[in-house]
Amino acid sequence: MTDRESSLPSATSNDDPALAAELAALYARTPAAEPAQIARCTSAVLSAALPAPGAARTIGGLRFRWWWGAAAAALLIAVVTRPWRPDQAQQEADSAFVAAAAALEPRGLTVEERNGSVTRFDLTLPASTKAVSLVGDFNGWDEAATPMVRRASDGAWSTRVPLPPGRHVYAFVVDGQRWLVDPLAPQVPDAGFGPTNALIVGGTP
């Protein structure tokens, strides 16, 4: 408190000592601030700055530092990319890619059921699919002829079609718009209408 007076001019190399003395005297004669004024200032500052700056930003007794976020981001990146194990990181990225691709790509299964000449077509599609139908040379490529139904157990679209023995060409129509082939089933060369799958029904021996 008493160091207020120490701010009064020292006899250093002033450019104009007389003026300096006058100004210092003027300064010294300026009445001190009233205690009420100081109290007013203190309360205004402290109430305008609620809550206290230090208290507001402590987490578990630690003051938040700006670099916490940067450190967390660096740690996350290091854990995900694992620069010290590039082979494993690559492998995991590949398998994640394969899994993601598998979730988005259709997976089909064509099963010949031997009771009679019925063939079952199964096709797994992303969950957003609303309607699927089977088209082929056996139904005149009619989208409305053979709708497929979603099986509750695994979500695969399925239908049964009686097929005479012989070679059949087919495809799937998704949501009435997109023609699709089963990527895992045999395909025949594109004859100008888009890719199709082929199936040989082995007739009764």
Added chain:
Amino acid sequence: MTDAELVGRSRAGDRDAFGTLVGRYYDACWRFAYHMLGERADAEDVVQEAFLRAYLAIDRYDERDQFRGWLFRILTNQCHNALTSRGRRAKRFVQDAAAIEAAPAPPPGFAATVEDAALMRALAQLDPHQREALLLKYAQGLEYAEMSAMTGVGESALKMRVKRGSERMRGLLGGRDD
């Protein structure tokens, strides 16, 4: 308790510690702002704003600086802002000595002698940068190095401001003493 300890406590959320700092430096700040702005109410506002800014920025205060210098850096900036913002307002400093002595609101207890009134009037007529330099140098008794750190202005520029300000003051006061 030293300033550094009080700052540390303020950072930890101790409001009384900052109150102590305000009490310790209010008077110096107020005198400076009063002579810088020439008006009591403005000075009080500016000092309060400076303390508020200091409080909000206390996390950014570097312990290697003196608290007083850091606070005055904020205060000088605030004074300049206040001067700029009232630039187009009517000049409060009446050029007439008689009007000054009859002014309604001198600070209570301030026995405004004729010399003081003339000094204050001369100060008010200076360029704000010169006034700031003169007040820091002569009235606060700071070294040029401190002033430079405080204002961000080079020492030679500050010396020039003090010199020009002194000459101007001498010129303005010239007709008085004889």
